[in-house]
Amino acid sequence: MSEELNFRSPQRQSFKGVFVLFITDLLKNVRQNFIVLLLPFVNEKIRTDYLWIFLLILSSLLLFQFIYSYKSYLNYQFYIKKDALCLDHGVFKKSNLEIPFYRIQNISIEQNIIQRILGVVGLKIDTAGAKSSEVRIKALSEMMANDLKRELVEIKKTIDVPDETKKNTTVSTNQGTEPEHVLKLGFSQLLKVGISSNFFKGIGIIFLVLTSTYDMLSDLFNVFYDDDLNDELYRSIPKTLSFTLFMIFFILISGFIITMASVMFKYFNLSVLNRKEGFQVNYGLLKKENKFIKTQKTQIIERETNPIKKFFDISNVYVSQASSSRVNQKQKIGIVGVNDQQFHKIFQTLFKTDIDKQFYVARTDIRYLIRSFWFQVLMTLLFGLPTYFFIDPVVAFVIGSIIFIAVGMINYLTVIKSYVGYDALFLKIGSGSIHTKSSYIPTHKVQSISVRQSILQRSSDLSDLIINTAAGSKKINFIPYDKAITIMNNTNYNLHQTKEEWM
Amino acid sequence: MSDFSNLSVKLENIPDFKSIELTPIHPKFRRILSIRYSIALILSALVLSTLIYYVSLPLWSYSLMIFVTLTIFVLIYLEFFEGFPNRKFGIRELDIIYQIGFLVKKETIVPFNRIQHIEVTQSLLLRKFNLYSLLIYTAGESSGDLKIAGLDHHTAQKIKSKVLQEIEDE
Numbered sequence: 057m058s059e060e061l062n063f064r065s066p067q068r069q070s071f072k073g074v075f076v077l078f079i080t081d082l083l084k085n086v087r088q089n090f091i092v093l094l095l096p097f098v099n100e101k102i103r104t105d106y107l108w109i110f111l112l113i114l115s116s117l118l119l120f121q122f123i124y125s126y127k128s129y130l131n132y133q134f135y136i137k138k139d140a141l142c143l144d145h146g147v148f149k150k151s152n153l154e155i156p157f158y159r160i161q162n163i164s165i166e167q168n169i170i171q172r173i174l175g176v177v178g179l180k181i182d183t184a185g186a187k188s189s190e191v192r193i194k195a196l197s198e199m200m201a202n203d204l205k206r207e208l209v210e211i212k213k214t215i216d217v218p219d220e221t222k223k224n225t226t227v228s229t230n231q232g233t234e235p236e237h238v239l240k241l242g243f244s245q246l247l248k249v250g251i252s253s254n255f256f257k258g259i260g261i262i263f264l265v266l267t268s269t270y271d272m273l274s275d276l277f278n279v280f281y282d283d284d285l286n287d288e289l290y291r292s293i294p295k296t297l298s299f300t301l302f303m304i305f306f307i308l309i310s311g312f313i314i315t316m317a318s319v320m321f322k323y324f325n326l327s328v329l330n331r332k333e334g335f336q337v338n339y340g341l342l343k344k345e346n347k348f349i350k351t352q353k354t355q356i357i358e359r360e361t362n363p364i365k366k367f368f369d370i371s372n373v374y375v376s377q378a379s380s381s382r383v384n385q386k387q388k389i390g391i392v393g394v395n396d397q398q399f400h401k402i403f404q405t406l407f408k409t410d411i412d413k414q415f416y417v418a419r420t421d422i423r424y425l426i427r428s429f430w431f432q433v434l435m436t437l438l439f440g441l442p443t444y445f446f447i448d449p450v451v452a453f454v455i456g457s458i459i460f461i462a463v464g465m466i467n468y469l470t471v472i473k474s475y476v477g478y479d480a481l482f483l484k485i486g487s488g489s490i491h492t493k494s495s496y497i498p499t500h501k502v503q504s505i506s507v508r509q510s511i512l513q514r515s516s517d518l519s520d521l522i523i524n525t526a527a528g529s530k531k532i533n534f535i536p537y538d539k540a541i542t543i544m545n546n547t548n549y550n551l552h553q554t555k556e557e558w559m
Numbered sequence: 560m561s562d563f564s565n566l567s568v569k570l571e572n573i574p575d576f577k578s579i580e581l582t583p584i585h586p587k588f589r590r591i592l593s594i595r596y597s598i599a600l601i602l603s604a605l606v607l608s609t610l611i612y613y614v615s616l617p618l619w620s621y622s623l624m625i626f627v628t629l630t631i632f633v634l635i636y637l638e639f640f641e642g643f644p645n646r647k648f649g650i651r652e653l654d655i656i657y658q659i660g661f662l663v664k665k666e667t668i669v670p671f672n673r674i675q676h677i678e679v680t681q682s683l684l685l686r687k688f689n690l691y692s693l694l695i696y697t698a699g700e701s702s703g704d705l706k707i708a709g710l711d712h713h714t715a716q717k718i719k720s721k722v723l724q725e726i727e728d729e
């Protein structure tokens with residue numbers, strides 16, 4: 057047990073940590089001061105007269121950055137005390153951080169692209185409650201990270217023992233055996249996930265890239281020719297309708313491919329392992345992610361499908377865990393390519409009951425369309441008016457109507473798919489437009505619940521229901537006021553009936 | 560499923576939070592609202608008039624600015640003073656209820672055993688009138704938190720000790 061002794065005395069990160077810190081900080085600085093770096097390219101005077109000074113400043117900054125990284129590597133030390141993990145860090149202002157073991161929620165190993173190239177891994181330690189809820193040790197050798205993680209888990213176990221023995225006396229430790237796979241995404245499954253992804257996002261990226269490259273191109277064009285690229289383009293585009301069609305086709309196809317590729321890269325080799333206190337989720341090709349879903353910490357489970365996904369019998373599942381800050385889409389733990397059976401298994405493990413239940417349902421009233429109508433009009437004008445003034449009234453009319461109809465349809469679907477269902481144990485919230493999303497919140501995980509009624513809703517007796525949990529809140533628009541009150545009463549009643557803790 | 564019949568039996572027994580009588584907050588808080596309102600009104604008038612005096616813009620933009628400002632103040636007036644009787648709270652055995660608002664009326668229930676911590680605070684203006692604000696925090700992001708402004712010392716302390724006692728009993 058020489059390793060155990062190891063962590064009792066202060067340890068540094070792997071020496072490669074210097075470079076990890078250096079590159080990470082450097083990239084951050086470059087990103088922040090992007091404009092300054094571009095100065096010699098834009099400004100003629102700087103390029104000719106002050107280039108040397110510019111480079112001198114730049115290289116001294118670079119040197120300083122490296123010294124800083126080296127120093128922060130030297131000063132970054134971690135060790136295990138009796139009841140806490142201690143971290144010394146800081147270059148100018150030295151500080152010592154103590155994380156008591158009982159506060160540690162999650163320990164995960166991750167590897168971003170820089171760490172991958174340098175052959176090190178990062179260790180992320182999640183703690184509950186406090187504002188700065190994460191601690192990252194950025195560069196450890198894989199062996200060291202595993203050892204440290206094992207040791208921390210080991211110590212944590214001895215602390216948690218009184219709790220554990222009470223709860224799981226029947227569950228024998230299955231440590232010697234290989235943990236069971238709940239889900240292992242093969243390539244064909246991954247392909248299905250890629251095909252069925254929402255590729256509007258990809259199209260959005262394409263548009264962004266196209267418009268920015270277009271701006272750049274037209275700038276370049278202006279430098280070399282007196283003629284304006286705008287005029288040139290506008291003269292030539294309408295001439296060839298086939299070119300326009302080709303462009304639309306091109307954007308659609310590349311949007312599709314980009315989305316598919318990014319989804320497949322992200323969730324490459326996804327596996328969900330059954331562990332004692334939850335699930336371990338691993339995925340990623342370029343950026344390897346290693347996340348842990350704690351049964352106890354889980355607050356909301358969301359399931360997302362669309363017609364193509366239904367056809368393949370797969371769905372995306374997002375798990376939200378308790379957090380002191382806002383839980384955005386990125387912080388939710390996503391599991392893709394989940395079939396019906398696997399979903400039930402995940403649900404059952406995390407929430408300890410099955411979902412196969414009948415819910416009392418309150419639906420969003422169709423009058424919600426009146427509210428979203430203004431958004432529809434706004435979107436139509438936003439796209440229609442510029443087209444009208446800069447291109448052509450006929451084109452504007454066509455684009456305007458297409459957007460009006462499309463947004464109208466999305467709004468209609470949003471209303472149709474929005475509802476809240478409840479029973480003694482769960483709240484089920486439906487949402488989505490093109491895709492369909494169902495969120496499940498166990499009643500005892502609700503933190504507080506509100507009903508909101510605007511002066512306009514009062515005449516039609518409608519209201520919005522807001523359900524707050526430790527992993528964010530859910531809002532259901534335009535449901536009948538009396539039903540909202542019933543749901544509040546019920547949820548509140550059932551919440552006190554169970555002896556279950558929310559965390 | 561058994562839950563179905565289970566629930567329908569329970570329905571009558573489930574206490575309705577609408578049936579309990581809520582207590583209005585301290586009437587003196589209305590004066591605090593009027594002071595805040597007047598300060599905001601004077602400040603906006605000052606800003607607008609300096610703008611009109613020093614910056615030359617077309618006439619319609621001034622009219623628009625004044626119109627927008629006035630509309631906002633009418634709305635705030637309604638929210639503050641028409642909505643004042645709506646500012647009520649209620650304490651039950653297991654939870655606290657709060658309602659507020661006129662243009663958008665909001666009713667919230669926070670169960671005692673979900674409260675993380677509770678704070679009694681007093682801003683400068685509140686101190687002048689010897690009133691307090693009660694801040695109730697639940698887990699997660701701030702959307703689930705509750706702020707009851709305009710309680711007298713006795714009520715604020717009573718609610719606080721009630722909540723603390725409930726938390727300790729857990």
